[in-house]
Amino acid sequence: MSRANAGALVAIAAAAAIPVVFRGSDYLLNLCVLAGAYSIAVMGLGILLGYAGQMSLGQAAFFGIGAYASGWLTTQAGWNFWEAVPAAMALSALVGLCVGYPCLRLSGHYLALATIGFGIITQLVLVNWKAFTNGSDGMSGIPAPAIGAYTIDSYGAYFYIVLACVSAGAYVSSRIKATRPGRAMQAIRENELAASAMGIDATRYKILAFVLAGAYAGLGGALLAHSIKFISPDSYSFDASVVFLVMLIIGGASSVGGAIVGAALLTFLPEVLRPLKNSYIMVYGAAVIAMIIFMPQGLAGLLQAVIARFSPPPDPGSETIAARPSAQRS
């Protein structure tokens, strides 16, 4: 078993102990569910930005589409959780396809702005399409999942569903990174022209990255909706997209573990800073600037540097090349 696989298993085992350790505190368990749902969306953004190098500031819109689709299907159409969540994920992926396609000719700032525009339009639709979304009053009474007669309504039990999804998402993302689609995306990120010259179909892989980012965000959004039971358009604003992006960059843009740690860190950071009362978001803003200046490759890069320092030098070849690319570009 490789070191990375062993590390992942230890992390999953440690996460599985969370509901036991925190069993008295719904507040902490709720935060853990939140961190899990966010980390799925952030992993999706990691595929789009970290692997394929396409900047998106509309990830919260996909998150919202997943939440509203699953919410509507369970409260209005009579579907159950197990049918609605995959459907929500599929819908977000489809929207990802529809957004990804026209955005293909754009990159950099243009793409960032087009995705911001998409996010703002989505939010306006959520507020104004009252028949479907119930407008700014939000959608309430979203049911918890059930297996037969047993309803999973405790945060502790629900956390295991989220954990399973996070683990599956992380597995898929790391497989993508290590296989042809991921390598193709990374080649596009480094130099699209050179990648095309090598025979990589840039259009196809950029669309694939958009679809995956949409699917991940849809899953995260749907999972969160069934946990908090109430959703409203405010939660899916441009600011939320920015938070997803910051989580990813702080964690380390092209690292699966980094995306999860970044999401968890920035979910808990405001809670840790709460003693600062009103000024905590200000400190959070300053912390973001400090982290981007002093940790160029995010927490994942920092961790790698620490590990590299205390372990014998790896074989020259695969490892060093794989670890380097995000240095200048992302």
Next chain:
Amino acid sequence: MHFDSIANLQLLINGFAIGSIYALVALGFVLIYNAVGVVNFAQGDFVMLPSYVAISFLAPSVAVFGVQMHWQLPPLAVYLLVIVLMTGFALLFNRIAYYPLRDRGWMPVVISTIGVSIFLRNFAQLTWGSQPLSFPSPFTADTIDFGGLHVRPQDLLIIAVTATLIMFQYVLFEKTSLGKQMQATAQDRTTARLLGIRVGRIVAFTFVYSVLLGTISGLLVAPVFTVTKEMGGLIALKAFAASIVGGFGNIPGAIIGGLTIGVVETFGGFYISSAYTDAIAFVILIAVLLVRPQGLFGERVAEKA
């Protein structure tokens, strides 16, 4: 659809006024982008911050950190003071959020400007509270009546100041050495440095100039809107859309893009749907990106290989 020429003229003036604000903020984006190749996501907060600072000295009564202030200084003195303060702030912003990251590509700088934006919005909330504040208008009359046509004097002021600033900028860029150095730096930094231009200083000056464009738009628009910590966000996004509609990096394009978005959105809000007014700018944007990705007037810097 009922057609009423007076109402339409009124809408046109409103549209030009708000479009002028978008144009000024768009210029701020374009100048920084041309100088350092980065979009400044905190540009909107440079509209919000000076409005709050000005209110503190102008309003009959305003709470700053919970302390009531009743300064009511003369408006012109306050505007000058705000401009001086914002100049200092721009230099600080350049030094902290841009300078340490200048050699690391555009993404880290974008994230750090997002950090600045989060910081400033919450600094504003902490300092001035979360209630919207109203900015004392420099005019006594709300509207002036020209034979049935009701025009807000503030709208006329906005249009006049914007026109003056655009002329000032033309003279600065075309007729002065400083403006030529700014253009040279924007075109090719390495060559500019070889020619003896002090690129670091020119970039810092560009930041100051951009922040002051934001400041002036803030002081102009604040009496029309209420002042909140979010006021700059949407203005900046639409200004950004305007600069892309006009052709990113293109100065006349930014101005015309801003005016276009202002006018179309005002008419669209009136005739089509007021609920979706804010979406109109982005629909125009996406349409332009699909049909003519280089913008109406072409772009200066290619970024879409």
